[in-house]
Amino acid sequence: MNIPDSSQKRIVIIGGGFAGVTIAQKLNHKGFQVVLIDKQNYHTFQPLLYQVATGGLEAGSIAYPLRKVIQGFSNFYFRMTSVKEIDTQNHKIISEIGELRYDYLVIATGSKTNFFGNKEIERNAMSMKTIPQSLNIRSFILENFEQAVLTKDVNERNALMNFVLVGAGPTGVELAGALAEMKKEILQKDYPDLDIQKMQINLIQSNDRVLNTMSEKSSIASEKFLENLGVKVYKNLRVTNYDGRTVTTNTDIVFDTATVIWTAGVQGAAIHGLKADALVDRVERIKVNEINLVKGYDNIFALGDIACMETTQYPQGHPMMAQPAMQQAALLAENLPKYIAGKPTKPFVYHDKGSMATIGRNLAVVDLPKYHFSGFFAWFVWMFVHLFSLIGFKNKAVVFMNWVYNYVRYDREGRLIVRPYKKKSFVTFTSDEV
Amino acid sequence: MNIPDSSQKRIVIIGGGFAGVTIAQKLNHKGFQVVLIDKQNYHTFQPLLYQVATGGLEAGSIAYPLRKVIQGFSNFYFRMTSVKEIDTQNHKIISEIGELRYDYLVIATGSKTNFFGNKEIERNAMSMKTIPQSLNIRSFILENFEQAVLTKDVNERNALMNFVLVGAGPTGVELAGALAEMKKEILQKDYPDLDIQKMQINLIQSNDRVLNTMSEKSSIASEKFLENLGVKVYKNLRVTNYDGRTVTTNTDIVFDTATVIWTAGVQGAAIHGLKADALVDRVERIKVNEINLVKGYDNIFALGDIACMETTQYPQGHPMMAQPAMQQAALLAENLPKYIAGKPTKPFVYHDKGSMATIGRNLAVVDLPKYHFSGFFAWFVWMFVHLFSLIGFKNKAVVFMNWVYNYVRYDREGRLIVRPYKKKSFVTFTSDEV
Incomplete structure (x- = not known):
């Protein structure tokens, strides 16, 4: 002791x-x-939360026990x-x-x-900053499809299959790409009684480019990747409200949707x-x-x-x-x-090692300080960097195995509704014959 | 479509x-x-729930999407x-x-x-038949230790570190063994400010042997294994009530405990x-x-x-x-x-392929119809059979990798409180200085 x-x-x-x-x-x-x-009693590897939200990885593979971080350190304590x-x-x-x-x-x-003070959006939209939030998104996507199978109301069905992502920073872009792959690789096969082509993925950005903290080259490349995957990108569009069913914007454009994921700030x-x-x-x-x-x-x-x-x-x-x-x-x-000790200290200088984002299978953009590239090699670099940034050998190994499996099999077996997510503001219903 | x-x-x-x-x-x-x-939208591999409850496996590795089971089957439908x-x-x-x-x-x-009609036990004890229940147990074990670190009340601390498992069938035995390993391999290292030797694992069986559906040889072997691991086995003891803090029995024996896991029926x-x-x-x-x-x-x-x-x-x-x-x-x-079609059918005849239980590292008991064995080889057989019974290649691979890691490193990295479990009936408290 x-x-x-x-x-x-x-x-x-x-x-x-x-x-x-x-x-x-x-x-x-x-x-x-x-x-x-x-x-929490764990560290979260936030850059991969979007893969938990889309069933590609289990929550445990991107979490690491904090007590293990300091295990064996003398005179170190953890308090939850x-x-x-x-x-x-x-x-x-x-x-x-x-x-x-x-x-x-x-x-x-x-x-x-940051919902910029809009309480109604905060109440009705989902965020993705923590593992429980990512698991909520995962559950809700799947619950929407289970409901879409049942409803006879076409508008409701379309709203259940309409996903609006607000904010086209790395999180929004990566989530949009993962959703597009989920549509093609999973939902298409899992829901043969639905017309999955009706599923919409809308990505909304308030200014004039996606990934606007990255290079212009990367913005252009990633937008092209997204559109090829079937994501509809809206630029210079600002969301003004979301009541749980309708997204209003600063223009005439509105979205009828059960799901808004807010990554705008x-x-x-x-x-x-x-x-x-x-x-x-x-x-x-x-x-x-x-x-x-x-x-x-x-x-x-x-x-x-x-x-x-x-x-x-x-x-x-x-x-x-x-x-x-x-x-x-x-x-x-x-x-x-x-x-x-009152000795001289060293001032902080940030060494920008670059930034990157993945859009989907074989697709990523990478900005190094003096060099930009995109496509397959960028995707490979993205995977390598993320894998090696994970804490713990076991997490690296399990994530790697999942990625290989998902890549080879075009599959994501983490599509589990372990903790159902109840959204209160969307209309519920019963059908006569299921 | x-x-x-x-x-x-x-x-x-x-x-x-x-x-x-x-x-x-x-x-x-x-x-x-x-x-x-x-x-649920997933199949649960129940024999490994106890490993989810003790942080050895992630929930996703023992769950399998039901829509994937019937994927591609013609005129098959799933409804959640x-x-x-x-x-x-x-x-x-x-x-x-x-x-x-x-x-x-x-x-x-x-x-x-089956709580045999005892509503108070049902309210205060935990069960382990589903994935959410196993995750609750995992959270609660860890929450107890986080609380034990804080409290200055010795009785409360001991109650938080006292685990009472009712029912020494395969589930109770396997859970007791896993808890004993968790004590030695994880909790000891994670909580250097606690005297982990005070942690008690009590396994209560109402009749005269553990694993009483298995051979007598297996019962004797597994009881010995459990006691070597530090599990206290009580036979011929019947739990009469549990109010959330005190377990009463048909004898003078009582247990002061925050946690009762009920696998008795x-x-x-x-x-x-x-x-x-x-x-x-x-x-x-x-x-x-x-x-x-x-x-x-x-x-x-x-x-x-x-x-x-x-x-x-x-x-x-x-x-x-x-x-x-x-x-x-x-x-x-x-x-x-x-x-x-009105044609003759074939009556069911059960082919008993045998049964088995694992108690811990290198320890298991196996009953084949004509042969019983225990120890390292039994443990190896247990692992092999369970691994190959899991549905899905990815689950097999991830479980295998976790087992190798846990075995080699004496570790369980799934010790995460992702969904906190709130038990209402146990005394809460605040301390002055944490």
């Missing part, structure tokens, strides 16, 4: 995402007591709870399971879906208790300096999506992605002992 | 377990319209719904999504947990609408003749756990296991066309 070593300074890390896990791993043997806190507030005056956090004092606090709470997963001038309005991020120290505090740091480090190259902070989060975390693990 | 061929006789199968899936597969190309009905009642007069079933006429009905609803998953004299009281099974035709009907059949075929060798019906279910289903698929 471990006895806490209270002679060591206590670092509390809130959040076991890319930033939290990276800094925890790198703080081992640095002479601190470390407490890692998360609402939700942090309600930080009491910066008394250097403690207030959580659902009680209070905890810290010497140094690292906020790595990540981001959440993210915001920091804010935490209470920081001074107002440490916060960036609208996106709910926390202002940090060049070593991720929160503005106005000397013992609170913020990392990753929640942190906003304004630099010349990134005046609104770094992109809310895994890479900046991991790089900041790794640097802070190095800087922290120096900072505490 | 498929257009139903209504010239063919319609066979409705209720239940996609071992019996339902087997008969559906074997009815292809026999000239019927077949409608398969299940509450719950059957409320059979209207035998008008030859139709009444389901939650509407009514459906049948020419021939096959009831294969399986079994459910099963009963048929009954269906309304059959005449009373077709039913067997107490166990809720349906009386069938030697070709599984339900007593008193000429177009309703029952298969597997729900069917009670009284024979000289099995006066109370066949054991409620996969083998009789699959054998009955295969025979009925052969007999049905003959029966309809």
Whole structure:
């Protein structure tokens, strides 16, 4: 049994995402007591959530137990709870399971879906930032088809087979591509009593290109890939509301649909208790300096999506992605002992290793700092990078096996409704003869 | 798109377990319209549920999409719904999504947990007959340990680490063994701040031996294996109640525990609408003749756990296991066309291929009709048989890979609380300093 070593300074890390896990791993043997806190007992590999949502992977293959991350580390602790507030005056956090004092606090709470204040969309649309949300989407897609088989009302049937994805960033694009493959490879065969050609996948982007954080070449290539797969791409279209059945937009275009998946924006997963001038309005991020120290505090740091480090190259902070989060975390693990000892620290410089997105079988786009490519080789690179970024040998092996199987067999066996999803706002019905 | 061929006789199968899936597969190309009905959209490989409950396997690896079972079969349909009642007069079933006429009905609803009428136990104990139930157990085990880390009340901590399994049949024995391995291989390492030696695994059997449907040799061997793993086995002990915290028995022995898993009995998953004299009281099974035709009907059949075929060798019906279910289903698929054509049918004879149970790493017991063995080779046979009984190549491959990984690494990475389980009756608490 471990006895806490209270002679060591206590670092509390809130959040076991890319930033939290990276800094925890790198703080081992640095002479601190470390407490890692998360609402879940697992780390989620978010870039592959869309494959869980579309039945290509099981949830377990992209999740990793947080207790295993710190297994064997001396004077490391994990607590599963939700942090309600930080009491910066008394250097403690207030959580659902009680209070905890810290010497140094690292906020790595990540981001959440941003509905830009539209409560009706928030109530009726689905998000895909967590494993339970992805499992809800998986269930709901399949439930829609089970209902579509039954209904005699043509409009209702079409609405059940109409999928509207709002936001054509990497998540929206990858999900649209996966849905298009699901249509062709699975739903077509699973529902011979439905006219699957009626299934629509609509991808809506408010500005003039998909993947607008990537190169123009990649935007053009991915849009072409999507259209070849049968995805209908709408650009310069803004969704104004969704009442659970009808999507309205800033134009005359409306969509009659049971399913809206909202990937149009993210915001920091804010935490209470920081001074107002440490916060960036609208996106709910926390202002940090060049070593991720929160503005106005000397013992609170913020990392990753929640942190906003304004630099010349990134005046609104770094992109809310895994890479900046991991790089900041790794640097802070190095800087922290120096900072505490009053020694010089190293300012953060983001090394953009590039970005990529996959659209479907053999199709991806990759932007490297000086080079862009797309198609089969890009798809191969995408797979390789994602496979090797997963934590844990078993997850890598199981994901790899699933991918090979899905690729060779044109199949996705994860089409299981394990946790039914009940959407309240859509009309239900009974038919006479099933 | 498929257009139903209504010239063919319609066979409705209720239940996609071992019996339902087997008969559906074997009815292809026999000239019927077949409608398969299940509450879930997947088949569950129940013998491995205990591995899902203990984090060794992901739920998806032991589930298989029912629509895929009948994919490509002509004039086959699947409907996901719950059957409320059979209207035998008008030859139709009444389901939650509407009514459906049948020419021939096959009831294969399986079994459910039998609490022998004790509502308080039913409310407070957990069962393990379905995937969601197994995931609940997995979550609850882990939640208990997360709570145990926090509480300062020694009795509460011990209760959280005390697991009481009622019923030492194959399910109880296999679960007890898996919990014992989880204790040694995972919990010990994951919770260094707990004294894991305090974790208790109590297995309670009402009569004088564990695995009492197997040979005496196997009972003795498995009991020894369990005790070596640290499981406390209680024989001739009957649980009388469980209020959510205290298990009382027919003796002075009581258990203070947060978790009771009830595997002490099963009963048929009954269906309304059959005449009373077709039913067997107490166990809720349906009386069938030697070709599984339900007593008193000429177009309703029952298969597997729900069917009670009284024979000289099995006066109370066949054991409620996969083998009789699959054998009955295969025979009925052969007999049905003959029966309809008025030709002679073949009566069912159960070929007992033996039974087996695994207790843990390298430990299992196997009873073949004329030969019993236990230990490493039995364990190897157990794995081989279970692996090859799984439906689907991908499931086989993923389960195999997980088993190799878990074996080599002494690990179970499925220790994820994806759907938290809330038990209402156990005391909750907050501590001051976490």
